[in-house]
Amino acid sequence: MELYHGPLDIEAIFSKWLKEEKNSNYGAYIPFVGTIRAEDGIEALSFDIYEPILEQWFQGWVKRAEELGAKVKMAHSIGDVPVHTSSYISAVFSPKRRVALELIDEFVEDFKANAPIWKYDVKDGKRIYAEDRSTPMSGSGLLA
Amino acid sequence: MVKVEFLGPISQEVLELEAKTLADVATQLQNIETIAPWLSKCAVAVNDQMVSDLSMILKSGDKISILPPVCGG
Numbered sequence: 001m002e003l004y005h006g007p008l009d010i011e012a013i014f015s016k017w018l019k020e021e022k023n024s025n026y027g028a029y030i031p032f033v034g035t036i037r038a039e040d041g042i043e044a045l046s047f048d049i050y051e052p053i054l055e056q057w058f059q060g061w062v063k064r065a066e067e068l069g070a071k072v073k074m075a076h077s078i079g080d081v082p083v084h085t086s087s088y089i090s091a092v093f094s095p096k097r098r099v100a101l102e103l104i105d106e107f108v109e110d111f112k113a114n115a116p117i118w119k120y121d122v123k124d125g126k127r128i129y130a131e132d133r134s135t136p137m138s139g140s141g142l143l144a
Numbered sequence: 145m146v147k148v149e150f151l152g153p154i155s156q157e158v159l160e161l162e163a164k165t166l167a168d169v170a171t172q173l174q175n176i177e178t179i180a181p182w183l184s185k186c187a188v189a190v191n192d193q194m195v196s197d198l199s200m201i202l203k204s205g206d207k208i209s210i211l212p213p214v215c216g217g
Contacts, residue, residue: 034217048152050211052192076216088217108217117216118152129153134213137187139196143170143210144184 001058002075003049007085013075017091021071026093028100032108034088036081044082044122045130053116061107070094072107080122114138146206148173154182154212166190166200169208179210187211 002013010033018029036045058074065072074090081087090108094100113135120127146163150156156179163169166188173179188195189209190202202208 047216050151050209053189053194053209053211056192111216113214115214115216116151116211117214118212119215120153130215131153131213134215136185136213137194137211139194140187140213141184142188142196142198143166143173143186 001055001073003051003078004075005079006077007081008075008077008087008089010086010089013089017073021093024071024093026071026095028094028097029091030097030100030104031089031091032104033086035086036083038083040121042083042121042123043125044080045087046080046120046122046127047077047087048118048120049076049078050116057115061110065092065094065103065107068094068099068103070099070103072103074111076117145204146202146208148208148210150179150182150210152212152214154179154186154210163202165198165202166195166208167198169202170198173210182210182212185213 014031061072071093077087090111092100092103092107114137119130119133121130145160148159148161148169161169161172173183189211190200191207
């Protein structure tokens with residue numbers, strides 16, 4: 001797992017991961033890239049991350065992928081990421097395509113629901129929590 | 145004393161509370177006007193492990209993290 005301040009250099013990360021697994025004998029490499037769209041007058045999105053729990057969440061997926069003979073990777077931004085740049089890339093490598101196609105779907109959806117990352121719209125230089133697009137994590141409401 | 149930290153968009157400094165269980169923490173947080181509305185949608189971790197049992201016994205120095213709704217990517 002890799003965290004970077006500001007937008008991701010997607011081409012560099014994509015190439016680095018490809019090189020890392022060049023001789024691993026995986027037949028499939030499926031990346032997912034998240035790019036910031038210009039909408040609702042935003043200048044950027046901004047992100048807070050709680051790294052200890054993100055790392056645990058990610059290690060859970062590393063194990064799950066290993067059981068299927070596959071490998072997962074991800075990188076995410078911290079702080080401001082301007083429109084038309086990217087804040088997120090994840091990927092699955094697997095021996096054959098079917099495992100990678102299914103795993104990238106589950107991995108990205110679970111990321112959205114349970115990775116401890118908070119998103120803010122940036123408008124006129126101000127950060128506004130994207131509450132309406134956020135999802136309570138599993139087990140929420142314990143203290144209510 | 146246990147430490148309670150509020151992550152992401154919750155504007156609240158770290159609190160130090162006397163609490164024997166997670167239920168004690170819940171009772172005290174429910175009485176804080178600015179925090180109470182968040183509780184129904186927040187997950188909880190103790191010492192960076194996600195937890196789901198209100199009767200969990202706490203010891204002095206434990207770190208409790210309050211995690212509001214997330215949206216990565």
